[in-house]
Amino acid sequence: xxxxxxxxxxxxxxxxxxxxxxxxxxxxxxxxxxxxxxxxxxxxxxxxxxxxxxxxxxxxxxxxxxxxxxxxxxxxxxxxxxxxxxxx
Numbered sequence: 001x002x003x004x005x006x007x008x009x010x011x012x013x014x015x016x017x018x019x020x021x022x023x024x025x026x027x028x029x030x031x032x033x034x035x036x037x038x039x040x041x042x043x044x045x046x047x048x049x050x051x052x053x054x055x056x057x058x059x060x061x062x063x064x065x066x067x068x069x070x071x072x073x074x075x076x077x078x079x080x081x082x083x084x085x086x087x088x
Contacts, residue, residue: 007017 006012
């Protein structure tokens with residue numbers, strides 16, 4: 001619900017408000033699982049491993065991109081100097 005929700009507004013259905021309060025109370029008193037779901041744990045571990053792999057290879061990818069960029073700039077400078085001198 002939005003922070004500015006007002007349950008006393010005329011358009012608010014009192015039965016829905018009553019049911020929402022009941023559900024809220026049930027959630028607050030319901031016992032929480034002692035252990036995390038093995039499926040949830042596996043999913044979190046998998047995502048963590050994926051992020052570690054991404055960041056572990058990030059520097060190598062950046063270095064490669066810089067090398068390619070430098071090579072392209074060198075090729076562009078060579079082409080410009082060749083075109084300016086009139087030789088092909």
